[in-house]
Amino acid sequence: MSYAREDAGAPPSLFPDYGSTRTRAPLQPPLRVPQTRTETTGPAGWDRLMGPSLADLTTQHGGVPQGQRIIVTGRVLDEDGRAVPDTVMEIWQANAAGRYIHGKDQWDAPHDPNFTGAGRVVTDAEGRYRFVTVRPGAYPWGNHRNAWRPAHIHLSLLGPAFATRLVTQLYFPDDPLIEIDPIANAVPMPYRQRMVARFDMDVTEPNWALGYRFDVVLKGREQTPFEEDDHDH
Amino acid sequence: MTIDVADRRPEPRVDNQDPALFGQTPSQTVGPFFHYGLPWKGGADLVGQSDMGARPELFPEAHYVLNQSSPTGTPVGAVIELTGRVLDGQGAPVPDAMIEIWQADAAGRYAGEPGSDPHFVGFGRAATAEDGSYRFRTILPGAIGAGHAPHVALSVFGRGLIKRLATRLYFDGQAGNEADPVLSAVPVERRATLIATASGDGVWTLDIALQGERETVFFDL
Ligand SMILES: [Fe+2]
Numbered sequence: 545m546s547y548a549r550e551d552a553g554a555p556p557s558l559f560p561d562y563g564s565t566r567t568r569a570p571l572q573p574p575l576r577v578p579q580t581r582t583e584t585t586g587p588a589g590w591d592r593l594m595g596p597s598l599a600d601l602t603t604q605h606g607g608v609p610q611g612q613r614i615i616v617t618g619r620v621l622d623e624d625g626r627a628v629p630d631t632v633m634e635i636w637q638a639n640a641a642g643r644y645i646h647g648k649d650q651w652d653a654p655h656d657p658n659f660t661g662a663g664r665v666v667t668d669a670e671g672r673y674r675f676v677t678v679r680p681g682a683y684p685w686g687n688h689r690n691a692w693r694p695a696h697i698h699l700s701l702l703g704p705a706f707a708t709r710l711v712t713q714l715y716f717p718d719d720p721l722i723e724i725d726p727i728a729n730a731v732p733m734p735y736r737q738r739m740v741a742r743f744d745m746d747v748t749e750p751n752w753a754l755g756y757r758f759d760v761v762l763k764g765r766e767q768t769p770f771e772e773d774d775h776d777h
Numbered sequence: 778m779t780i781d782v783a784d785r786r787p788e789p790r791v792d793n794q795d796p797a798l799f800g801q802t803p804s805q806t807v808g809p810f811f812h813y814g815l816p817w818k819g820g821a822d823l824v825g826q827s828d829m830g831a832r833p834e835l836f837p838e839a840h841y842v843l844n845q846s847s848p849t850g851t852p853v854g855a856v857i858e859l860t861g862r863v864l865d866g867q868g869a870p871v872p873d874a875m876i877e878i879w880q881a882d883a884a885g886r887y888a889g890e891p892g893s894d895p896h897f898v899g900f901g902r903a904a905t906a907e908d909g910s911y912r913f914r915t916i917l918p919g920a921i922g923a924g925h926a927p928h929v930a931l932s933v934f935g936r937g938l939i940k941r942l943a944t945r946l947y948f949d950g951q952a953g954n955e956a957d958p959v960l961s962a963v964p965v966e967r968r969a970t971l972i973a974t975a976s977g978d979g980v981w982t983l984d985i986a987l988q989g990e991r992e993t994v995f996f997d998l
Pocket residue numbers: 693696698808
């Protein structure tokens with residue numbers, strides 16, 4: 545058993561419009577190696593690692609955070625459409641004004657004492673997850689003159705194996721900054737749109753919060769000529 | 778026939794839910810501000826109860842919502858430290874990277890496999906310090922089977938890294954390095970970029986060069 549390699553939607557490591565990649569992206573092509581149990585196994589037991597689930601980012605402090613309350617829900621699947629159960633998704637984001645709680649974020653938009661912007665959820669048996677947060681604001685960054693990141697939520701997933709590790713960003717529909725953002729643009733069209741959540745009235749709750757749907761698709765399992773039989777276990 | 782106003786829905790966009798686009802979710806960078814969201818206190822200590830791995834000085838204490846330690850019990854095996862620096866293409870340290878490790882226990886079994894050490898999680902996470910350094914406390918992994926050399930799988934994340942970079946750390950002088958199916962797939966002249974060197978007291982050092990002359994070999998998994 546091994547896991548699929550990346551598909552046509554994968555971005556390159558070097559994308560010069562995103563300036564930091566110029567001195568940080570490897571210039572050698574990645575080396576294709578056989579997958580062993582190292583790549584096809586992965587950690588579990590989230591409470592022992594990151595800590596228990598933290599699915600409501602709006603109730604972590606004494607008061608209610610500023611901004612538009614939203615629900616984000618969906619499924620974690622593999623690329624064959626199979627649910628990925630009991631896997632952790634870690635979440636972090638800026639507040640409604642586009643400010644991170646991080647000390648190195650120098651933008652002068654206000655902090656919100658009632659909002660940290662970090663959480664984590666674990667998928668159920670059908671791969672479903674759900675969290676509540678506020679919609680993050682766009683924020684400026686130093687990549688080029690008048691550069692602004694589209695509003696986004698950072699997502700981190702381990703999936704079932706070392707090979708399925710994924711960190712991505714969730715974007716919001718109809719955000720005009722997406723099409724000129726060098727980080728989102730590292731992903732070629734039409735695959736870039738895989739990172740754009742769908743506004744969904746069936747997730748939206750009356751008099752409470754707007755709802756967005758976002759599925760995360762991890763690499764699938766495949767039989768390949770690289771497969772290595774390991775008779776020791 | 779008209780649809781009741783409460784049942785109207787916006788037209789579907791070309792987006793995450795479009796069946797025609799179904800496929801792997803693309804990777805994006807962790808950016809520079811992940812420290813309050815990912816590296817927890819103790820994430821880099823797979824043996825004891827220290828708070829290695831986190832950078833809590835980078836944000837207010839009231840906003841630390843991650844785990845407080847890695848509760849492991851005491852795993853079987855020789856305690857070692859893995860350390861080194863993450864360097865960019867100009868040799869400058871990378872202070873906003875994050876390393877993860879995944880490794881077998883002392884008997885060569887991964888957590889979750891039958892007979893694996895119940896006190897060993899096998900997974901760790903460390904943010905790099907201002908000088909680009911990372912540090913893990915763990916145990917020396919056993920070989921995962923005949924013909925395999927002991928190794929630790931590494932993932933590298935950071936600002937400027939659009940994708941996770943996957944590599945391995947091997948141990949200089951270990952039996953089996955020559956025959957290992959992954960290490961032997963690496964061109965001879967680049968193998969040293971994966972082999973940590975011992976500096977006594979169980980400390981193993983391996984720098985990770987993201988780019989440049991001694992660029993670390995990264996894998997297409
Ligand atoms: Fe961000």
